[in-house]
Amino acid sequence: MIAFKLAYRNLVGAGLRTFLIVFVLSVSYVLIIFMNGLYRGWEREGKFEMIRWEVGQGQYWQENYDPYDPVTLTDAHAPLPASFERATENGSAAAILVTQATVYPEGRMLGIMLKGISAGQEVLAIPTDLLIPKDNEIPAVIGTRFAQNANLAEGDHILVRWRDVNGTFDATELTISGIFNSSVPAVDNSQVWISLDRLQQMTGMPGEATILVIGEDAVLPAEVAGWEFQGHDVLFAELDQMIKTKSIGGSVFYLILLALALLAVFDTQVLSIFRRQREIGTYISMGMTRRQVVGLFTVEGAMHAVLALLLGAIYGIPLLLYVGSKGLGMPEGTDSFGMAAAQRIMPYYSLALVIGTVVLVIIATTIVSYMPSRKIAKMNPTEAIRGKIQ
Amino acid sequence: MTHTIHMTAGLLLITSIAAAQPSGKEILDRIDQNMSAESRYVKSKMIIHGPRTSRTIESETWAAGESAFTEYLAPARERGTKMLKLEDQLWIFSPATDRTIQLSGHLLRQSVMGSDLSYEDMMEDPDLASKYDAVVTGSETVDDRECWIVEMHAKTEDVAYQKRKLWVDRQRFIPLKEELYAKSGQLLKKTELSDIQQHGSRWYPGRIVYKDMLKTGSGTEFIVDEISFDVEIPEYLLSKAALR
Numbered sequence: 001m002i003a004f005k006l007a008y009r010n011l012v013g014a015g016l017r018t019f020l021i022v023f024v025l026s027v028s029y030v031l032i033i034f035m036n037g038l039y040r041g042w043e044r045e046g047k048f049e050m051i052r053w054e055v056g057q058g059q060y061w062q063e064n065y066d067p068y069d070p071v072t073l074t075d076a077h078a079p080l081p082a083s084f085e086r087a088t089e090n091g092s093a094a095a096i097l098v099t100q101a102t103v104y105p106e107g108r109m110l111g112i113m114l115k116g117i118s119a120g121q122e123v124l125a126i127p128t129d130l131l132i133p134k135d136n137e138i139p140a141v142i143g144t145r146f147a148q149n150a151n152l153a154e155g156d157h158i159l160v161r162w163r164d165v166n167g168t169f170d171a172t173e174l175t176i177s178g179i180f181n182s183s184v185p186a187v188d189n190s191q192v193w194i195s196l197d198r199l200q201q202m203t204g205m206p207g208e209a210t211i212l213v214i215g216e217d218a219v220l221p222a223e224v225a226g227w228e229f230q231g232h233d234v235l236f237a238e239l240d241q242m243i244k245t246k247s248i249g250g251s252v253f254y255l256i257l258l259a260l261a262l263l264a265v266f267d268t269q270v271l272s273i274f275r276r277q278r279e280i281g282t283y284i285s286m287g288m289t290r291r292q293v294v295g296l297f298t299v300e301g302a303m304h305a306v307l308a309l310l311l312g313a314i315y316g317i318p319l320l321l322y323v324g325s326k327g328l329g330m331p332e333g334t335d336s337f338g339m340a341a342a343q344r345i346m347p348y349y350s351l352a353l354v355i356g357t358v359v360l361v362i363i364a365t366t367i368v369s370y371m372p373s374r375k376i377a378k379m380n381p382t383e384a385i386r387g388k389i390q
Numbered sequence: 391m392t393h394t395i396h397m398t399a400g401l402l403l404i405t406s407i408a409a410a411q412p413s414g415k416e417i418l419d420r421i422d423q424n425m426s427a428e429s430r431y432v433k434s435k436m437i438i439h440g441p442r443t444s445r446t447i448e449s450e451t452w453a454a455g456e457s458a459f460t461e462y463l464a465p466a467r468e469r470g471t472k473m474l475k476l477e478d479q480l481w482i483f484s485p486a487t488d489r490t491i492q493l494s495g496h497l498l499r500q501s502v503m504g505s506d507l508s509y510e511d512m513m514e515d516p517d518l519a520s521k522y523d524a525v526v527t528g529s530e531t532v533d534d535r536e537c538w539i540v541e542m543h544a545k546t547e548d549v550a551y552q553k554r555k556l557w558v559d560r561q562r563f564i565p566l567k568e569e570l571y572a573k574s575g576q577l578l579k580k581t582e583l584s585d586i587q588q589h590g591s592r593w594y595p596g597r598i599v600y601k602d603m604l605k606t607g608s609g610t611e612f613i614v615d616e617i618s619f620d621v622e623i624p625e626y627l628l629s630k631a632a633l634r
Contacts, residue, residue, distance in 0.1 A: 071494040107606025109501055109508075159604050161572065166547040171572040171604065 007300035011307065014268075018304070021268065024261040025308030025361065030316035031254040032357045037320070037347035038328065039247045044348050045183075046239050047232075052125045053184040055235040056094070056213040060084070060220070060227040065098075065210050073100055077165075077208045078226055084212050092218040094121035094128075095209035097199050101162035103174075103192065105150040112146075112190045114162055116199025116209075123215035126187060130178035131195040138198055139177035143188025147179045154179055160192070165204040172202070258361070261308075262368045269301050269372040280376055281384030294373045301369020305362045323347055414524025417540050420563035421556075422519050424592045429454035429623050433616035438505045439608035447503055452621075457628040468503065472633050480509055483633035490633050505610035506579075506602040518542065521549050524556075532557045532566040533584060551578070562586060562593040577603045589619060 011018045051057070065076035080088070080095055087093035094117055101114040117124070119131040131139050142152065152158060154176055161171040174194065182188050200206050212227070214220060222229065273280070283293050327344035412420070429452070436447045448464040458475045462468040470485035483490045493509055501508050518524075522542035530537050537557040544552045553575070557567035564586055570579040580603055585596030594617060601609035626632055 069494075104604040107604070109602070109605055159576075161578065161604060163550070164573065167550060168544070168547060168552050169550055169570075169572050169578060170574050171576040171578060172574055 004299060004303070006296060007303045010272075010300055011303055017268065018307070021261060021264045021304050022307045022311055024257065024264065025304055025365070026312035026316070028254055028258040028261055029308060029312040029357060029361055030320065031257060032360075033316070033349055033354060034320060034323070034347065035250045035254055036247070036353050036357070037324070037349040038345060039243050039250065040350065040353070041345045041348040042246075043239065043243050045345060046243075047236055049183045050186075050236065050239065051232075053182045053187050054124070054213075055232065056123050056215055057218065058214050058232065059230045059235065060212040060214070060224060061230055062210050063226050063228055070100065073098060073210075076210045077205050079207045080209050080212070081224055081227070083220055083224065084209075084227075087212070087214065087218050087220055088118055088121070091122055091215070093212050093214045093220070094118050094123040095196055096211040096213065097196055097203070097205065097208060098210040099162055099199065099203055101160050101192070103150065104159045104161070105152055105156075108150075110150060110190065112160075112192050114160065114199065115191060115193050116196035117193055119195040119197070123213050124187075125180075125182070126193055127178050127180050128193070128195070131193065131198075133195065133198065137175040138172060138194055140174040140192050140194045141178040141180060142176060142192055143185075144179055144181045145185065145188045146190060146192070147176075149190075152176050152179075158192075162202065164202070170202065258364065261304075262364055265301050265304050265365055266368045266372060268304075269297065269369050272300070273297065273372055273375055277379070277384045278386075280379060281381045281386075284379075284381040285385060290376060290379075294370070294376050297373040297376065298366060298370045301373070302362060302366040304369075305365035308361070309358060320347070320349060324349060411526060411538070414526055414540055414542070415519065417526065417538060417556075417558050417563065418519040418522065418524050418542070421558060421565060424562070424564050424594060427592075427619040429619070429621055431616075431618045431621045431623075432614060435611075435613040435615060436503070436505060437611040437613065438503065439610065440504065441607060445504070452623045452627050454623050454628060459627045459632050474628070474630060474633055476628070476630075481630065481633060490630070501602075506600045506605060506607065507610060511579075518554075521545060522554065529560070530557060535562075535566060536560045537566055559586070559593075564593045564595065579603060580609075589617060592619065 062076050062078045064072050066072040077097060084093065084095065088095050097116040099114050099116075101112050103110050103112050117126060117128055117131070119128050121128050127141055130141050133139060140158075142150075147153065150158070156176045157173050158176065159171060160174050161169060164170055174192065180188075187193075196209070200208060280293055283296070284290065288296075324347050327346045329344050432451045432453070434449060434451070436449065438445045438447070446465070447462060447468055449460050449462045451458055451460040453459075456475075456477045458473075460473040462471040462473075472483040474481045474483075480493045481490055482493060502511075521544060523545055524540050524542045526538050527541050528539045530539055537559055540556040540558055542554040542556065551570045552573045553571040555569040555571070556565045558565050564583065565581075566583050566586075568581040568583075569577055570581075572578050580601045582599045582601075583595035583597070584599075586593050587596050594614070596614050598612040598614075599609050600612065601607075
């Protein structure tokens with residue numbers, strides 16, 4: 001306890017120097033928590049939105065389907081097995097047929113993915129109730145990004161050209177029956193959604209699909225011949241990787257700040273030990289062991305982290321809570337990376353994150369405080385009392 | 391008596407016209423004789439007419455069977471770009487990036503350097519007679535030449551265009567106009583061939599205008615500067631080694 005009292009008195013006595021170190025350390029606390037909270041918030045929201053718009057509770061892919069290899073698309077379709085058909089009929093799954101096509105908005109040529117999805121399904125948030133045909137028109141829904149790129153509005157007609165199952169060109173006109181706003185670019189960028197029945201008819205693939213997206217209530221066998229189940233681990237892999245990369249990039253900033261603060265603590269310790277040799281000698285001659293004196297100086301250094309924690313809490317808690325409740329607007333074009341990113345990210349600060357950050361900073365400060373203090377153990381107390389440089 | 395003479399004359403006229411009119415298959419065979427060759431070398435210009443400006447791209451092509459190698463000569467930006475087609479595969483070498491990429495999927499549907507031709511159009515097999523049933527449906531004058539109108543319907547389902555319509559020069563058996571249709575009947579592409587020149591025993595167009603009917607713009611002109619048929623092509627030119 002005496003060590004804490006002495007440490008506190010010495011730190012307060014150092015005045016501005018202590019304040020500056022403590023302030024920089026407190027900014028490190030707040031930044032580490034904020035940045036990690038932001039990435040975790042992005043991850044949570046991204047996954048939530050992907051479940052809602054794209055991946056559901058998992059997907060079955062036709063065995064030839066590889067989203068990274070467009071060549072596979074020609075063969076990536078097969079009749080839906082009976083269990084899949086039952087699931088689509090009772091609304092617990094949605095079947096999607098994928099084909100490549102070209103649209104001609106205002107006479108421009110744009111390559112797209114033409115996707116057929118069960119009209120009226122409720123597994124994904126895509127407004128498929130708008131795909132139910134009226135009159136002789138083929139209704140289609142698109143996302144806001146594609147609508148902007150292709151300069152399309154609700155009610156517009158657009159020519160689409162595709163190849164059927166035999167590779168024969170066909171063309172027809174689609175009517176844009178709705179434009180949805182999704183934070184998941186994978187369902188929006190260069191994607192045109194029409195009803196599954198219609199696309200099956202257009203491509204000559206009756207009863208066939210490429211993907212089956214399952215909902216919460218779906219009860220399906222784990223293994224289905226000709227289809228491969230993809231869980232969230234696979235479907236979120238890209239988002240996880242992206243956030244990991246961003247998080248590593250972002251950590252450089254606060255790690256530099258933390259390193260500066262730790263360097264300042266280290267320097268302060270070296271200077272203290274040099275200037276307070278007489279004090280060290282006195283402690284030892286009064287009966288304190290060298291280990292106790294090393295402990296005293298280490299505690300003094302580590303106290304920077306404790307004071308920084310208190311200071312950080314004073315301005316950090318209200319600031320982080322405010323940002324946490326209002327969210328942070330993502331820069332324009334963030335979703336052009338192809339990753340799910342909401343317009344406003346709500347940072348998520350978990351207890352583990354806060355405790356982990358506190359422990360990390362305190363341990364790091366303690367280590368850099370201890371390192372110069374080890375010199376005390378080698379000091380000759382007589383020489384130290386004399387103030388002779390050792 | 392007069393009536394009988396008229397009837398006989400009419401019948402004779404119809405018979406002679408029918409005899410003079412070749413069948414659709416004959417016309418397609420004669421077209422293939424003109425247009426197809428074991429191998430060929432072409433030096434050409436492609437003039438792409440955009441909404442505001444036009445661009446000219448010069449190239450040299452060596453083709454044999456279903457393989458072709460093209461090297462772009464001008465403009466400076468495209469110079470050195472090479473394209474290799476081996477049956478149903480297509481590679482492009484770009485000197486700017488020093489990379490060779492294989493085109494697939496979406497990329498094959500993109501237009502070739504902004505023209506009205508897509509890469510997959512270039513992949514089409516030009517042999518018509520083996521893929522289409524042809525019927526002569528009439529005659530019409532195109533560019534002051536008497537033409538047969540030939541409607542072609544695919545023999546099998548696995549061809550790119552189920553229906554094509556050709557206007558074929560009656561004397562030279564070279565198409566002067568072609569229309570390509572989607573299965574639904576939508577007109578997709580239009581081609582006009584002109585400046586027909588004789589090369590030995592065959593006729594070949596010196597200028598071809600391609601127009602993607604779904605796209606705006608004035609189409610893409612293809613001007614043949616130099617052409618030779620049944621030429622010897624070094625083996626390496628039709629292999630991936632030629633791309634570097």
